[in-house]
Structures are given as C-alpha cells and as structure tokens.
Amino acid sequence: MKAVRFFGHKDVRVVNDLVKPVPKGDEVLLKIGGAGVCHSDLHIIDEGTVVGTVFTLGHENAGWIEEVGSDVKDYKKGDAVLVYGPWGCGHCKPCQQSKENYCDHQSEMAYGGGLGLDGGMAEYMLVPSSRLLVPIYDLDPVIAAPLTDAALTPYSAIKRSIGKLTADEYVVVIGVGGLGHVALQILNEVSASSIIACDVTEEKLAFAKELGAAYVVNSKDANAAEQINKITGIKKAKVVIDFVGATSTIDLGTKVVGLDGDLTIVGLGGGHYQYNMSGFLLV
Ligand SMILES: [Zn+2]
Ligand SMILES: [Zn+2]
Structure with a gap:
C-alpha cells in the first residue's frame, strides 16, 4: 500500500x-x-x-x-x-x-x-x-x-479550567490559528465567560469575532496588555490560553491573568516563561 x-x-x-x-x-x-x-x-x-x-x-x-x-x-x-x-x-x-x-x-x-x-x-x-x-x-x-488533535488539544486545555469559566469571568485566547479558532468554538459551547481573542493579523481577529469572541485585541500593539486589562477590569482574566507559546505571548499572558487564574501554554513556539511574582501583582 x-x-x-x-x-x-x-x-x-x-x-x-x-x-x-x-x-x-x-x-x-x-x-x-x-x-x-x-x-x-x-x-x-x-x-x-x-x-x-x-x-x-x-x-x-x-x-x-x-x-x-x-x-x-x-x-x-x-x-x-x-x-x-x-x-x-x-x-x-x-x-x-x-x-x-x-x-x-x-x-x-x-x-x-x-x-x-x-x-x-x-x-x-x-x-x-x-x-x-x-x-x-x-x-x-x-x-x-483534525478533531483528534486540533480540537482535542484546545478541548483539554479548556476542560482543565472549566470550573473557572463562569459567566462573570473573562477568558483570553492568544493565537487564532489551527487550534485557537477551534478553541473559540469550544469555549462558546462549554463556557459562559466572555472571550477576548488576540492575534497579530486583522484578518484573524475578524474571524475570531465571527467565531464568538466578544472582544479582539491585536497582540502586536505595544499596549495589548493594557487593552485587555481595560476590558477585564481589576480582577483581570480568569483563564488565559496561549496557542502560540512565544516569549512575547507568554509575557502577554502573565500581564493579563488574574489572581487564582490559569495561564495555560499550549503552543510550541519555543518561548520562555519568566516567573516574576511582582509582575503578576503589579502589572
Ligand atoms: Zn498534531
Ligand atoms: Zn501509561
């Protein structure tokens, strides 16, 4: 064969x-x-x-x-x-x-x-x-x-945080590519949280809106974290799922995730995670 x-x-x-x-x-x-x-x-x-x-x-x-x-x-x-x-x-x-x-x-x-x-x-x-x-x-x-990977992978990431995805919370999806665009659809089905989608192209951000993102932020913007934190308010995002995994997106995630929140890095972008407690508390 x-x-x-x-x-x-x-x-x-x-x-x-x-x-x-x-x-x-x-x-x-x-x-x-x-x-x-x-x-x-x-x-x-x-x-x-x-x-x-x-x-x-x-x-x-x-x-x-x-x-x-x-x-x-x-x-x-x-x-x-x-x-x-x-x-x-x-x-x-x-x-x-x-x-x-x-x-x-x-x-x-x-x-x-x-x-x-x-x-x-x-x-x-x-x-x-x-x-x-x-x-x-x-x-x-x-x-x-593709459901066996492109859907199952974001599903697994979402499922581990499902208890935190209540209607009063925000979930940030970084990267609206192969996995991220499925994540948006799954989030719409299984959670009541407001979705904030991030990507670097306007085309993908428009697509994210079609798939149910309540807000979109271009993560290329120097003030992307501020834009997200303005949306979420003082408690920040309860769940951040990074489908890129570059150092820049991981940094963005640490700046927008709230206390007792989940930051899940799915993408294999080769980035590095720098743990900085004061970053979580003050940024
Ligand atoms: Zn695969
Ligand atoms: Zn085994």
Missing part, C-alpha cells in the same frame, strides 16, 4: 510497497479517510522529536473499520471512527484515567501512530487497541480527522 514515511532527519518519502497489516487480538485495521497534517509533523521531520526510526507519518486520523482482531467485539467493518493520537502503555495511572497523553512511560516509548509508530498517512493503519478508537457515527472521517 501507499504511505508517507519518515526515514530520519528531514527525510520523508512516499512508498508504494508497504504491506497491508493484518490485525490480531485487540488490534484494528482502519481504512484511512482523513489524516491531518500538523505543525508537529515539522517538529518530527526537522528536529526528530519522537522516539522511533522509520515509520508512517500522520497522527490525526479518522477512517472506517476495515478488519478487527479476534478479541474486538464493539466494532464492525464500515464503522466510522477517530483514532486517539497519543498511545500510552494502557496500564499506568494516567492511562487508566484515559489520559494516555500523560502516560508515565511516554519518554521511553514511541507513543502513537505517526509519533514513532505507523500513522495514518497511508491507505490503511493498524491501531493496537480498540480502546484508542472513538465512534463518530454519521460524521465524515475525511473532515473529522
């Missing part, structure tokens, strides 16, 4: 002769409908950030069940499913809590299809356990694939 394979640092090739896997036990073979291309793929290709030698790329996957191993009872051929991205050991405490992205053994194993093991940029993909599948029923796998 055809596949897009990672062979090593900056070495990606399309191959046509990969053997179609056969599932056994709890394994599931998926006919791929959609496999998202993610910025993390560039980290893998350019920086070699995952354990594993040669493997098929693609960690945002959805498709239809093609064949199941003998132990799989809950799925049948043709079922539409998403594949949960990070595959943990399945046994440690985080894995038992369905947080396989925080598996204790992540640093010592290849932890997902397209993340060291064969992923979804292929005609078929072998998923090691049916526990990693999410049924999507009538949703089209072709367009649903």
Whole structure:
C-alpha cells in the first residue's frame, strides 16, 4: 500500500510497497479517510522529536473499520471512527484515567501512530487497541480527522479550567490559528465567560469575532496588555490560553491573568516563561 514515511532527519518519502497489516487480538485495521497534517509533523521531520526510526507519518486520523482482531467485539467493518493520537502503555495511572497523553512511560516509548509508530498517512493503519478508537457515527472521517488533535488539544486545555469559566469571568485566547479558532468554538459551547481573542493579523481577529469572541485585541500593539486589562477590569482574566507559546505571548499572558487564574501554554513556539511574582501583582 501507499504511505508517507519518515526515514530520519528531514527525510520523508512516499512508498508504494508497504504491506497491508493484518490485525490480531485487540488490534484494528482502519481504512484511512482523513489524516491531518500538523505543525508537529515539522517538529518530527526537522528536529526528530519522537522516539522511533522509520515509520508512517500522520497522527490525526479518522477512517472506517476495515478488519478487527479476534478479541474486538464493539466494532464492525464500515464503522466510522477517530483514532486517539497519543498511545500510552494502557496500564499506568494516567492511562487508566484515559489520559494516555500523560502516560508515565511516554519518554521511553514511541507513543502513537505517526509519533514513532505507523500513522495514518497511508491507505490503511493498524491501531493496537480498540480502546484508542472513538465512534463518530454519521460524521465524515475525511473532515473529522483534525478533531483528534486540533480540537482535542484546545478541548483539554479548556476542560482543565472549566470550573473557572463562569459567566462573570473573562477568558483570553492568544493565537487564532489551527487550534485557537477551534478553541473559540469550544469555549462558546462549554463556557459562559466572555472571550477576548488576540492575534497579530486583522484578518484573524475578524474571524475570531465571527467565531464568538466578544472582544479582539491585536497582540502586536505595544499596549495589548493594557487593552485587555481595560476590558477585564481589576480582577483581570480568569483563564488565559496561549496557542502560540512565544516569549512575547507568554509575557502577554502573565500581564493579563488574574489572581487564582490559569495561564495555560499550549503552543510550541519555543518561548520562555519568566516567573516574576511582582509582575503578576503589579502589572
Ligand atoms: Zn498534531
Ligand atoms: Zn501509561
């Protein structure tokens, strides 16, 4: 079968002769409908950030069940499913809590299809356990694939702060890109807080308004923090989620987050976080 394979640092090739896997036990073979291309793929290709030698790329996957191993009872051929991205050991405490992205053994194993093991940029993909599948029923796998990462990642960031996202509070979303624009939609559905969206282009700020941001601030403005703090008032923002992760956006987050607030950095922008207690109290 055809596949897009990672062979090593900056070495990606399309191959046509990969053997179609056969599932056994709890394994599931998926006919791929959609496999998202993610910025993390560039980290893998350019920086070699995952354990594993040669493997098929693609960690945002959805498709239809093609064949199941003998132990799989809950799925049948043709079922539409998403594949949960990070595959943990399945046994440690985080894995038992369905947080396989925080598996204790992540640093010592290849932890997902397209993340060291064969992923979804292929005609078929072998998923090691049916526990990693999410049924999507009538949703089209072709367009649903990015939900496994571009939506699940902001959802996780929002969920950990959900208790603070009450109607009297403000939430700041920094970066209205692939993840940020989904975050705005999720926030609209699950929280009552007023949303302040930040980005550096007017086009994205206009898009943020379409997606439900009550306020938008251009984070390129030298006084972006002051603009946000003027909106939020003395208690500042209760939750700030930074989908960029550059030093400048992290700095912005520290200036606008309130006491007992959450500043969650999601973006892999390579920025540095400088802890300064007086910055939190006085800025
Ligand atoms: Zn990704
Ligand atoms: Zn684990």
